Amino acid sequence: xxxxxxxxxxxxxxxxxxxxxxxxxxxxxxxxxxxxxxxxxxxxxxxxxxxxxxxxxxxxxxxxxxxxxxxxxxxxxxxxxxxxxxxxxxxxxxxxxxxxxxxxxxxxxxxxxxxxxxxxxxxxxxxxxxxxxxxxxxxxxxxxxxxxxxxxxxxxxxxxxxxxxxxxxxxxxxxxxxxxxxxxxxxxxxxxxxxxxx
Numbered sequence: 001x002x003x004x005x006x007x008x009x010x011x012x013x014x015x016x017x018x019x020x021x022x023x024x025x026x027x028x029x030x031x032x033x034x035x036x037x038x039x040x041x042x043x044x045x046x047x048x049x050x051x052x053x054x055x056x057x058x059x060x061x062x063x064x065x066x067x068x069x070x071x072x073x074x075x076x077x078x079x080x081x082x083x084x085x086x087x088x089x090x091x092x093x094x095x096x097x098x099x100x101x102x103x104x105x106x107x108x109x110x111x112x113x114x115x116x117x118x119x120x121x122x123x124x125x126x127x128x129x130x131x132x133x134x135x136x137x138x139x140x141x142x143x144x145x146x147x148x149x150x151x152x153x154x155x156x157x158x159x160x161x162x163x164x165x166x167x168x169x170x171x172x173x174x175x176x177x178x179x180x181x182x183x184x185x186x187x188x189x190x191x192x193x194x195x196x197x198x
Contacts, residue, residue, distance in 0.1 A: 005102045006123045006145060007092060008047035012036050012063075012109030013055045013077035013084045019190055025063055025109060027188065030195050035188055037064040038112040046119035049101065052109075053088045080160025089154040102128045104151070106163060107143040113183030114143070122177050131167055134184040135176045141184030147173070 012025055019027075025036035033041070043050050052065065056073045060066070072091050076083040085106070092098055103126040105119070118134060122145050125132045132145040144163065146154060150173075153166045167174060188194060 005100065006047065006105055006126050007049040007051060007098055007101045007103075008043045008105045008107055008119075008143075009072070009088055009092065010040060010043050010050065010052045010107045010109055011081065011084060011088070012039075013053045013058075013074050014081060014109075015078070019188075022191075023063075024188065027191070027194060029112060034064040035112055036109050039107065039109050039114075040065065040069065042112065042114050042116065043107055043119070046116045046123070047105065049098070051088070051092065053084060079158065081162040082157035082159045085163060086155050086157040089151055093151055093155065101148065102126065103130075103132075103145050103147045105143045105145045108187060110188045111142060111183065111186065112188070113186050115179075115181045115183055118179045118181040118184060119143070121179060125175055125177055129173060131170055131174045132177055133167070133174060134179045134181070136179055136182055136184050139185055140176070142187075143184075149173075 027035045029035060029038055040052060051070050051072050053072045053074055055077045056075045072088045074084045074087040076087055092104060122132050122134060126145045128147045129149045130147045134141050150166055150170055153169060154163060
């Protein structure tokens with residue numbers, strides 16, 4: 001499948017309570033870019049279509065995001081990742097410009113170390129009826145690509161559990177994609193996870 005048949009949905013609406021009082025999305029990485037802007041740039045290199053999920057009240061400039069990004073503003077981020085996913089996928093499903101899209105890749109905004117080739121490899125395995133998940137040295141990671149057939153199940157999510165239940169429900173459709181990219185396992189949950197942190 002070509003990359004123009006998969007839309008990337010980058011989740012960045014969470015409150016990151018484990019990170020402390022600072023907004024994790026604005027944490028600086030060694031190159032001087034923020035955590036979120038780095039994750040966005042990685043996605044832009046690999047996907048033709050990208051939607052960034054933020055809270056209804058978020059300001060693009062404060063998050064270091066350019067004005068040309070397409071944002072999906074969710075109202076229920078305080079209810080957890082599942083609620084945000086449900087709302088965001090519903091928005092995608094109703095977007096006529098995405099009618100020809102076969103699958104969506106759910107990326108997490110706190111995973112800035114994904115390699116472009118990993119994202120492209122996942123897209124090549126995507127289809128309307130499959131779930132594709134990367135695997136590094138036997139460990140499953142992110143992002144996960146959901147075929148359009150699973151979008152209604154994603155729209156029914158709630159709470160904070162994310163899409164694990166959908167993956168379990170459609171376990172027979174799961175395809176693992178072995179990659180040589182430890183970035184699929186590496187996220188930033190706390191300040192100590194930042195490079196150079198002591």
